[in-house]
Amino acid sequence: MEKSKIWTNETFKGVELLSASYTKFEFTKHWHEELAIGVIEEGAEGLYYRGKNLVIPKHHIVAINPSEVHTGFAGSPSGWRYRMFYFNLEELNNQFANRDIPIDPIIDSPIIYDEYLFKILLQLHMSLEESSFKLTKESLFTLSIETLFKQYGGAKKETIHTICTKSSYLARDFIQDNFEYNPSLSELETISNCSKFQLIKSFKAIFGITPHQYLLLTKVKHAKSLLSKGLSCVETSLACGFYDQSHFTRNFKKAYGISPSNYLNRIS
Template sequence: MDKKQNQPVTDWVIRSTQPGSVERIEAWFGSHGYDPHRHDTYSIGRTLAGVQSFHYKGSLCHGVPGNTLALHPDELHDGMAGTESGFRYRMAYVDPALIQNILGGQPLPFITGGLSNDPRLYHASEAFVQAVDKPLEMLEEQDALYDLAMALRAVGGKHVGRTHLDYRSAERARAFIMEHLHLNITLEMLEHASGRERWSLSRDFRALYGTSPYRFVTQRRLDRFRRLLLAGFKLVDATLAAGFHDQSHMTRHFKRCYGVSPVRWLERLRAAR
């Protein structure tokens, strides 16, 4: 990482290649980072230098060294430098299912404004915002996930809204999706697999995992698409193998989820090498 200490001339993104269940990146942007987009994960991060500005829930927010970014799954946001000097940050993308394994069916915690100065969340996220080339042992990662879930719940406060959720049925639906991504999955299939009426299941799924069943399916296919790209597949081959109808269909979804095109995403990763 030493070669990145001085301000680079090109935007770059480094993805962790260490084993683990949480995707981690470190990046530097001189100005514009991402167009508006939505992840279906928690985005937990730390600004290392500069000002990391982003629109979130109708406000312009500014991440600076010392606070913690905690963006809720499926909430629209973008990313840009708040000053001319650019910004550098680390981010971890945490699958809500990992949080639900610990919370056991509670509504996902929400951090108001996507930023927190609470020391509990700062310390609980520390393991995931270390240098991306530092591996996390399996037990270390599991302990860190527990600490993060507890901090999110404590800092997020009491949830207002539906609290009686059928976690077991929603988890059966999620497991069915993970095993059958090659199919054209429908709510009727999920109703049958989960044993839960489809519209109640859909509402519970959103509350428990932060996104709709359809967007969850799409994101898993995009995950596969990205893995294939990194393995050297051509765009069109990776598109079809991941389950998309065609390249334009895939690209629309990719930009909605990551804020850049697949080609630009790859360029930033290569710039970091």
């Protein structure tokens, strides 16, 4: 089945997103002004790139540098399902200026196998399609860009990241005190006086989870407490600052293995 969806998300300027599934469709020769980074979810994508036919299998990352002529076609009988980012490099440079991240348009290889990078790119793409907190989107975006360019970019740069203990505790306390209105990563950076990437790494080293995971855990724990006091699912969702009922239900079930409505019925 041939299907595709393309969109932008207001959280980040200069990023276009594509989610598609193709079986027989083939792209003609073309190029992008942007850096194209994608994750292959199912099947395999065939790619004619730099004079060679390549196959990018499931759970691999495809990287196409700006202005490079290429095609795209099914690399397996079942075709391929994938998600693509098209990054405007000027906007990326603006967002990561003075962050010690060497934004460079050249990615070393068109095929990358990196389980960690694949996972966070996939989570980022999905967060820009579904209802997600700004802290979640910003954290995944920062981690993805940092890992991509420092590990696979043409301008690799080694950076030593120290553990920001005090900053991590400041960020944790701020999340606890303000979880209802969904603090952003930029706010945490300001109050903790620690760069976004350093804060994420330090926070996880100290508490075992990232700031956006801590925010979700704080919300669902508070939600469980409110439900046990007799508040309805709608009242609880609003009180905890979830975007909508589906967002609340999805995250509550991930934490407790049961939907909030079923939990409410069991304790009633």
